[in-house]
Amino acid sequence: MATTELAITISDAEWRVMRIVWTLGQADSRTIIDLLEQQHDWKAPTIKTLIGRLVKKGALGTTKNGRQFIYTPLIKEQAAMDGALLNELDQMCAMHRGTSLVHVLEQTELSKTDVQNLIDCLAQKLPTAPDMVACDCLPNGCEGSCEP
Amino acid sequence: MATTELAITISDAEWRVMRIVWTLGQADSRTIIDLLEQQHDWKAPTIKTLIGRLVKKGALGTTKNGRQFIYTPLIKEQAAMDGALLNELDQMCAMHRGTSLVHVLEQTELSKTDVQNLIDCLAQKLPTAPDMVACDCLPNGCEGSCEP
DNA sequence: TCCCTTCGTTTACAGATGTAATCTTAATTG
DNA sequence: CAATTAAGATTACATCTGTAAACGAAGGGA
Numbered sequence: 001m002a003t004t005e006l007a008i009t010i011s012d013a014e015w016r017v018m019r020i021v022w023t024l025g026q027a028d029s030r031t032i033i034d035l036l037e038q039q040h041d042w043k044a045p046t047i048k049t050l051i052g053r054l055v056k057k058g059a060l061g062t063t064k065n066g067r068q069f070i071y072t073p074l075i076k077e078q079a080a081m082d083g084a085l086l087n088e089l090d091q092m093c094a095m096h097r098g099t100s101l102v103h104v105l106e107q108t109e110l111s112k113t114d115v116q117n118l119i120d121c122l123a124q125k126l127p128t129a130p131d132m133v134a135c136d137c138l139p140n141g142c143e144g145s146c147e148p
Numbered sequence: 149m150a151t152t153e154l155a156i157t158i159s160d161a162e163w164r165v166m167r168i169v170w171t172l173g174q175a176d177s178r179t180i181i182d183l184l185e186q187q188h189d190w191k192a193p194t195i196k197t198l199i200g201r202l203v204k205k206g207a208l209g210t211t212k213n214g215r216q217f218i219y220t221p222l223i224k225e226q227a228a229m230d231g232a233l234l235n236e237l238d239q240m241c242a243m244h245r246g247t248s249l250v251h252v253l254e255q256t257e258l259s260k261t262d263v264q265n266l267i268d269c270l271a272q273k274l275p276t277a278p279d280m281v282a283c284d285c286l287p288n289g290c291e292g293s294c295e296p
Numbered sequence: 297t298c299c300c301t302t303c304g305t306t307t308a309c310a311g312a313t314g315t316a317a318t319c320t321t322a323a324t325t326g
Numbered sequence: 327c328a329a330t331t332a333a334g335a336t337t338a339c340a341t342c343t344g345t346a347a348a349c350g351a352a353g354g355g356a
Binding site (some may be wrong): 012015016019020022023024035038039077078081082084085086088089091092093094096097098099100101102103104105106107108109110111112113114115116117118119121122123125126129130131132133135137138139 | 232241252257260271279
C-alpha cells in the first residue's frame with residue numbers, strides 16, 4: 001500500500017508562504033522572500049526556513065532552474081482551506097457549530113456570488129435538516145447538562 | 149491601563165478539557181479526568197497538565213472546595229469558537245473564503261434552525277454584497293495573477 | 297496515630313513552530 | 327583569477343504542545 005497519507009499541516013507562518021506560491025502559481029525563493037519581507041518583519045533566513053519546511057512536508061515541490069529552485073504548490077489551496085476550517089470546526093461542540101457559522105458569515109466579506117452559492121447550498125439542506133444537532137462534548141451525550 | 153489582553157489561545161488537547169467544563173458549567177478535576185479518560189487514551193497526569201495550563205492561561209477559574217478545586221470557564225464557549233474560526237479564516241485568501249465556507253456548510257450537520265438563521269443572515273447580506281472580493285495574498289493586490 | 301489514596305505541583309522530554317545566524321558552494325563581477 | 331554575492335543547507339534557540347512520571351501535602355480509614 002501507499003505511504004500513509006497523514007494530512008499535511010501548515011502552520012500560520014507557513015501559510016503566508018503558501019499563499020504567495022498559490023497565487024503566483026510558482027515562484028523562486030527570491031520572489032517569495034521579496035514579497036514576504038514587504039508584508040512582515042521577517043528576515044530572509046526566516047523565510048528560507050519556512051520554504052524548506054514546506055518542501056520537507058510535501059506542500060511545495062521544487063524544480064531546478066540553473067542554480068535556483070522554482071517552487072510549486074503540491075496541494076490545492078481550496079482543499080487546504082476547507083481542511084483547515086473543517087478541522088477546527090470538528091473539534092468544537094457539534095451543537096454550537098451552527099451558531100458559530102452564523103457569526104463567521106456575519107463577519108466575513110462575501111461577494112454576491114458567494115452569498116448566492118451559500119444560500120443555494122442551505123436551501124438544499126433545509127428540507128433534510130434535523131430539528132436539532134446534539135451536543136457531543138460528553139461521552140454519554142448531553143444528559144440534560146447542556147441547554148441550547 | 150489594564151493588563152494587555154492578548155486573546156487566549158487554546159490548543160487542540162486543551163479544547164477537549166474546555167468542552168467538558170463548558171458543558172457541565174463547572175467541574176472538579178476528578179470529573180474531568182474520568183470523562184476524558186473515557187474519550188481518549190490520556191493518563192490522569194496528562195489531563196492534570198492540561199487543566200493546569202488552562203488555569204494559567206486564564207481560560208479556567210478555580211474555587212477552592214475543601215481540598216479540591218472546582219473549575220469554571222472564564223471565557224465563553226461561543227466566543228472561543230467564533231474567534232478560533234475567524235482567526236483561521238482571516239489568514240486565508242479573502243477571495244477564496246466564500247467557496248471554502250460553502251464547502252464547510254456542505255459538510256457540517258446543521259439543525260433546521262441553524263440553516264434558517266444562516267439563510268436569514270445571508271439574505272440580509274445579499275443586497276450590499278460586493279460583486280467580488282479581491283485576493284489579498286500579494287502586497288499590491290492580485291495584479292492579474294489570480295483568476296477566481 | 298500511621299499508611300494509603302488523592303489532589304495539585306513540579307519536572308521531563310520530544311516534536312512543532314517562530315525566528316534567525318552561520319556556513320558552504322556556486323555564480324557574478326571586476 | 328580573486329573577491330563578492332546570492333542560494334540553499336545546517337545549526338540555534340526559546341516557546342508551545344502533547345504526553346506523562348514523580349513528588350509533596352492533606353485527608354480518610356484502620
